[in-house]
Amino acid sequence: MSRLSATLAVALLLSLEASGKTVKGLFGSEAARQENGQFITKFMYQAGDGGLLVCRLDNPSLGTEKEARLLMYQDMDSDLDNLSCSQRLSRAQFTISLSQEEHNQTIPRQSSPTAWQVLYADRYTCEESSVTPSYADLGFNLLLFNPDSAGNPLDHFSAEEAGLHSFYFLLLLAYFIACCIYFQPLYQALKKGGPMHTVLKVLTTALALQGCSALCNYIHLARYSRDGTGIPLMGSLAEFWDMVSQVSMLYMLLSLCMGWTLSRGRKPQSRPLQWERSPASTAVAVGGVVTQGVLLLWEQYSESESEHHSYHAQRSLAGLLLLALRVALSLLLASILYQIVSTERSTLKRDFYLCFAKGCFLWFLCHPILVLMSVVFNDHQREKVITIGVILCQSISMVILYQLFLSRSLYWEVSSLSSVSLPLTMSRTNHHRGRL
Secondary structure, X not given: OHXXXXXXXXXXXXXXXXXXXXXXXXXXXXXXXHHOOEEEEEEEEOOEOOOEEEEEEOOHHHHHHHOOEEEEEEOOOHHHHHOOHHHHHHOOOEEEEOOOOEEEEEOOOEOOOEEEEEEEEOOOOOOOOOOOOOOOOEEXXXXXXXXXXXXXXEEOOOOOOOOHHHHHHHHHHHHHHHHHHHHHHHXXXXXXXXXXXXXXXXXXXXXXXXXXXXXXXXXXXXXXXXXXXXXXXXXXXHHHHHHHHHHHHHHHHHHHHHHHHHHEOOEOOOOOOOOOOOHHHHHHXXXXXXXXXXXXXXXXXXXXXXXXXXXXXXXXXXXXXXXXXXXXXXXXHHHHHHHHHHHOOOHHHHHHHHHHHHHHHHHHHHHHHHHHHHHHOOHHHHXXXXXXXXXHHHHHHHHXXXXXXXXXXHHHHHHXXXXXXXXXOOOOOHHHHHHO
C-alpha cells in the first residue's frame, strides 16, 4: 500500500494542472490559426448583472499591429465547429479589440447562471493561404469576476464553484469538534489493541487523510478567493490524499469480506471476528485497489488539459468506468455478505454483518447514486451536489463503521477475560454509549 501511495503521489503531482480564474499566458497567432480561434478559458457567470472580464496586455502596440481581439461566446455549442473560420468568429456575442493596455468588459444581465467561453483571434486566424509572420506571442493577464454579496465584481468563483469554500470550512470545523470529543476513547481503543485493532487503524488513517484533503482544499480555495489562482499544489495534494483514503478503505473492506468468507468453516464459531487474511483475500483486495488507482490516474490525465475539476465530476470515460467499478464492487460485497448472513445462526452476529453492510454500501454506492440524481439539477449545481454529497455520505459511512468496530472492541475486551466463549453482541448499554 505504501508503494502504491508513493506512485500515485508522483504521477498525480506531475500530471495535474490547476487553472484558476486569473489566467496568465500568451496569445499566439499560430495557435489561433490552427484552432480557428485560440481557446483561452471558460467561466460561468452568476444570474443577474455585475459580471466583469478584465484583460491586461504586456505589449498593446503588438496587439494593435496584429489586430488582436478577444471573442466571447455564450453557451458555445458543437455546431460552431462545423462552420467556416469567418462564420465561427462572427457568431461571438462580444468582440473586444486588444489595442490598449487594459480592457474591461461587463456582462449583460442574464436570467440564469450561464457559461461564457473566451477565444483569441487576430488578422491571421482565417488566412489559410498566407504564411503567418514571425510575430512574438502577446502576453496577457485575464481576470474574470462575479459580483460579490454587495454587488461589486470582486468574486473570483464561478457559479459552479460558489459555496465550496464555505462548505470546506464547515467540514473542517466538524472534524475539529469530532476530534475533540472522540480522540480519548479512540486513543484508548487503539492503545489496548484487540482483534479489530488493525481495522481501527485503517479507519483512523482514512479519516485523517480525508481531513488533510479538506484542509488542502480550504487553503487552496481561500487563496483562490483573493487572487483567482489559488495554490495549485494544494489542490493537487487535496485530490491525492482523497485518492489514498479511497484506496485504503477499498482494500480494507474487500479484504475483510473475503477473509471472513474464506475462513468460515475453518474457524470455530466461538472465536471473535477479526481481520482474517489469506493469499486469496489479499489478491482480490490488491486487484481492486490497483484497478481503482489506475482509473483514478487515467481520469486525472484525461482532465489535465482542461480546467481543474474535482474527480467526483466524472466527465470522462475513466470517470464512468470508476462508477461502474464501484457498482460492481458493491454487487460483489453484497453477494459475499449475503452468503455469510444466510448461513449465520447467531442473530447477534447477523446484526453485526448487516450493520457492516450498511456502511459498505453507503461508501460505494453514494457516488453512482448521486451522479444519477444530479441530472435533475442545473448545470452549475451538479458538480457541487456530487462533491458535497460524496464527502458527507462517506463520512457518515466511516461513523457507522467506527461505532460498529469500537463497540465490538469493547465487547471483545471483556469477553477475553472470561473462560467461556460469549456470543458476539451489539454493545447497546449506556456505559458503552458514553465511551463512544
